[in-house]
Amino acid sequence: MEEFLLFALVGFLAQAIDGALGMAYGVISSTVLLALGVPPAQASASAHAAELFTTAASGSAHLYHRNIDWKLFWRLVPFGVVGGMLGAFVVTSFDGDQVKPFVTAYLAVIGAWLLYRSFHRIPTKPVKLKIVAPLGAVAGFLDAAGGGGWGPVATTGLLGAGGQPRFVIGTVSASEFLIALSVSLSFLATILTGRWEQAGEFRDYLASIGGLIIGGVMAAPLAGWAVKALREKTLLRLVGSMIVLLAGYQTLDLTGF
Known part of the structure; x- marks a missing residue:
């Protein structure tokens, strides 16, 4: 029971941050699971x-508050799904941590850029398909391979390209349901085909998953309102700060401190 309540709290906090800033649920959930000794593939599968x-509840909240850019949504999702499915098969074959140094460098640069943008007026503009396509594919791949990454990569990339914060965050959060579904089905396929030999341990984490679900669903309704209510520069500073802190944490983890 204590384990369930702990993960319910983690799920609530992670979803409150994720829904408001368009990132962090998968990263926070996976980080906690990994810290408790859960292998990377199981941590990613549990988080997804x-x-x-949680993404169904969060997406519904953003839909209610009209935070979704549907044109961007349907341009982003197909590439995210393909990348996510590929990442799920890769992470069950070898350690996805090998790409972490590159992701950390990317996050540090983008986070600094968003903080700069929050203090200097830079007009928002529609994000071009040539940016959306590779960004969605990479975000989906890293999300599955690393247990989290759809929000940090997709949200920061779209904001860095000039997207309007409210609609970028709402669209990325809503599209995450389809990404999570495709990744989960891919993990299921690896189990059914016998490709993922260690999948039997998955049942040991059912209490953790249940807690993450309950806590996340409880926090999701707050997300749509927060994105709609906060000013653009406030959202940019919050997202930028979150990304810089995340990059700093990952750097310390990679260097062994």
């Missing part, structure tokens, strides 16, 4: 199983 419920 929980996200099926």
Whole structure:
């Protein structure tokens, strides 16, 4: 019971941040699971199983508050799904941590750029398909391979390209349900085909997954309102700060401090 309540709290906090800033649920959930000794593939699968419920609730909240850019949504999702499915098969074959140094460098640069943009007026503009396509594919791949990454990569990339914060965050959060679904189905396929030999341990984390789901669903309704209510420069500073802190944490983790 204590384990369930702990993960319910983690799920609530992670989803509150994710829904408001367009990132962090998968990263926070996976980081906690990894810290408790859960292997990377199981941590990613557990986080995505929980996200099926939390992203549905969060997406509904953003839909209610009209935070979704549907044109961007349908341009982003197909590439994210393909990247996510590929990442799920890769992470069950070898350690996805090998790409972390590159992701950390990317996050540090983008986070600094968003902080700069929050203090200097830079007009928002539609994000071109030539940016959306590779960004969605990379974000989906890293999300599955690393247990989190759809929000940090997709949100920061779209904001860095000039997207309007409210609609970028709402669209990325809403599209995450389809990404989580495709990744979860891919993990299921690796189990059914026998490709993922260690998948039997997955049942040991059911209490953790249940807690993440309950906590995340409870926090999701707050997300749509927060994005709609906060000013653009406030959102940019919050997102930028979150990304810089995340990059700093990952750097310390990679260097062994």
